[in-house]
Amino acid sequence: MNLKIFLLCFQMFNMTLSDKIVTFPGTVTATNYSIQLSEISFEKCAENCLSNIDCVAFLVTENCSIYTFEQLISVQNIVSSNQIVGIKINGSDSETCPSSFSSLDLSGSVRSLSYNFITASSPGLFNFNRSSCSNGWKLFRRVRGYYCIKIFFPKSDSDVFNSSYCKQYSAYLTGFDNQNEIDYIYSAMQTKYGTTDNKYLAIDGIRKPSCYTSTKIKCGEFEWTNNYSSTPMFFEWDSGEPSGVEYWGTQENCLSVQFKGTSKKYANDIGCESDLINGHVCGMPIGDWDN
Ligand SMILES: *[C@@H]1O[C@H](CO)[C@@H](O)[C@H](O)[C@H]1NC(C)=O
Ligand SMILES: *[C@@H]1O[C@H](CO)[C@@H](O)[C@H](O)[C@H]1NC(C)=O
Ligand SMILES: *[C@@H]1O[C@H](CO)[C@@H](O)[C@H](O)[C@H]1NC(C)=O
Ligand SMILES: *[C@@H]1O[C@H](CO)[C@@H](O)[C@H](O)[C@H]1NC(C)=O
Ligand SMILES: *[C@@H]1O[C@H](CO)[C@@H](O)[C@H](O)[C@H]1NC(C)=O
Ligand SMILES: *[C@@H]1O[C@H](CO)[C@@H](O)[C@H](O)[C@H]1NC(C)=O
Secondary structure: OOOOOOOEEEEEEOOOOEEEEEEEEEEEEEOOOOEEEEOOOHHHHHHHHHHOOOEEEEEEOOEEEEEEOOOEEEEEEOOOOOOEEEEEEEOOOOOOOOOOHHHOOOEEEEOOEEEEEEEOOOOOEEEEEEOOOOOOOEEEEOOOOEEEEEEEOOOOOOOOOOOHHHHOOOOEEOOOOOHHHHHHHHHHHHHHHOOOOOEEEEEEEEEOHHHEOOOOEOOOOEEOOOOOOOOOOOOOEOOOOOOOEOOOOOEOOEEEEEEEOOEOOOEEEEOOOOOOEEEEEEEEEEOOOOO
8 A cells, every 4th residue: 555645854953963853644642741732833843842852752733742752652644634743753964855754764762762663554553662671670751861660579588778689680779750650659569469558668768867866756858869769759648657766666767658558648658677568669760861
């Protein structure tokens, strides 16, 4: 079948790379959009994608939806569509736009993570294929870069809050950056524990040194131990938390995600040597990160 397409290319040069936007009538499949701009022009939408380093595609309806690397699933060229799809691919020296997809190199990269669009079984359909986390690790976009998370049940025998457990995977005990990550961790606990509540996973975060002495908890403020999680921290503390002290008197200067069945109040401070911990949440950055 000889598909009719309508390609339009935009290019914008910055210091080190040139990205090209290719547009055509059609539709986008994605997990969500990252930004939706109302009633802006097609050109403004394309410019927005070009200047957003995480944008890999956009869709112009009455609004402009911007899709990032971890969100895009596929794009489809539908000649009769009144929506316009734009995809961001490698720029080339040529300033003319080819007349068909077959003469385009449909690959690109964001933050040094590569991707390409692969022809799929339906006419005009291209699946978004990207480099990603290792098997079993889940990709998330963080404020400053891309990040992989994996949950390990049960805990290892060694000190759970010791960085050595995640280190075997070149990872860290993870903090978090956004609600999607918390939802992911929480739903994995739901799958694992069903209706059994009061299960705890160790995450990054320590009570601020100014918040305690060896004998006294003075405040409930925590900080990440690395810069991969953005601040400010946001937590939905379980009621009465952070309490600071375990019921047998130990200080609770580390952090956990607490599974409470149906309640999503997930955060609880916990002793750094606590026996209550049921697993670890490890994380690692991939690709290039903003400073
Ligand atoms: C989709 O993304 C927008 C903007 O990031 C967010 O406000 C919205 O809650 C997301 N929707 C879903 C279903 O995740
Ligand atoms: C466009 O944006 C407006 C305001 O955010 C929203 O109400 C409307 O549903 C959007 N239209 C489409 C086609 O997504
Ligand atoms: C094109 O994209 C690939 C990733 O698919 C990347 O490795 C390569 O460096 C890019 N080439 C140019 C000229 O930007
Ligand atoms: C999918 O993308 C990965 C990483 O960019 C690449 O190594 C692989 O060859 C691609 N697969 C296909 C079928 O293009
Ligand atoms: C972490 O574990 C390693 C290896 O088991 C050990 O050498 C180190 O002392 C531990 N560190 C802390 C802070 O517990
Ligand atoms: C985070 O980055 C800031 C500024 O670069 C630095 O001062 C701070 O020590 C870093 N924090 C951690 C935990 O690495």
